[in-house]
Amino acid sequence: MKVITVAATKGGVGKTTITSGLAVQIAKEETVAMIDTDPQKSLELWYSLRKNTENMALIKNVDDLEAAKKMLAEEGADWLLIDTAPSNIKNLIPAIQASDFVLIPTKAGAFDVTAIDPVIELCHQNRKDHVIVINMAYGEENGIPDDMVAGTAKHLRKHSGQVLENVIENRKEYASASFSGQSAPEITTNGKSADEMEALWLSVKKLARRFEAVEE
Ligand SMILES: Nc1ncnc2c1ncn2[C@@H]1O[C@H](COP(=O)(O)OP(=O)(O)O)[C@@H](O)[C@H]1O
Numbered sequence: 242m243k244v245i246t247v248a249a250t251k252g253g254v255g256k257t258t259i260t261s262g263l264a265v266q267i268a269k270e271e272t273v274a275m276i277d278t279d280p281q282k283s284l285e286l287w288y289s290l291r292k293n294t295e296n297m298a299l300i301k302n303v304d305d306l307e308a309a310k311k312m313l314a315e316e317g318a319d320w321l322l323i324d325t326a327p328s329n330i331k332n333l334i335p336a337i338q339a340s341d342f343v344l345i346p347t348k349a350g351a352f353d354v355t356a357i358d359p360v361i362e363l364c365h366q367n368r369k370d371h372v373i374v375i376n377m378a379y380g381e382e383n384g385i386p387d388d389m390v391a392g393t394a395k396h397l398r399k400h401s402g403q404v405l406e407n408v409i410e411n412r413k414e415y416a417s418a419s420f421s422g423q424s425a426p427e428i429t430t431n432g433k434s435a436d437e438m439e440a441l442w443l444s445v446k447k448l449a450r451r452f453e454a455v456e457e
Pocket residue numbers: 249251252253254255256257258259283376377378409410411412413414415416417419
């Protein structure tokens with residue numbers, strides 16, 4: 242079983258949206274379990290609203306992440322996704338320790354890139370690989386050419402570590418889908434969010450294999 246923790250120092254950067262979106266992608270091919278360690282329980286709410294839970298499970302009231310992980314691995318889950326709260330950074334430690342690697346969403350912006358430092362530091366301290374994904378990126382608007390994503394990615398690669406090539410744009414459907422426990426590609430037909438979520442899943446699969454190979 243591969244374990245991914247989705248963490249960030251900031252709230253509202255898309256941790257839950259990415260966790261749930263990734264779970265939907267995984268469930269098309271493999272089985273996925275989820276644990277919501279955020280007291281706000283947004284992922285639990287999303288799951289309770291969801292109709293199609295084939296290949297998915299959400300485990301509630303987990304006190305001991307390691308014990309839950311062991312149980313899920315024994316039950317044959319292929320993936321475990323752990324969603325986290327931004328508030329108290331120390332509370333992230335068990336989730337980071339339980340993971341194979343940490344996926345860190347950030348918005349593209351000067352204030353956002355430095356805000357992820359504490360979570361990266363925690364990954365270093367716990368010897369966990371981390372990968373950054375840029376979420377809620379703006380496309381070109383009002384004739385202003387958008388070099389914000391490229392600039393942010395460049396800065397992050399220099400100072401903070403690996404950044405996924407594939408970016409998730411700011412799209413209304415990501416927010417709308419949460420009301421019905423769905424992911425953006427499930428409520429749209431334009432294919433853009435579907436491409437983004439598929440690219441995220443492909444990247445995650447590749448990274449899980451790569452990090453596993455490094456650890457062996
Ligand atoms: N790519 C995106 N485009 C548009 N809205 C998004 C996107 N990602 C997340 N959101 C919205 O932004 C808000 C915060 O996202 P959420 O996943 O709850 O963040 P977090 O879990 O980090 O607090 C939610 O209303 C969500 O629907």
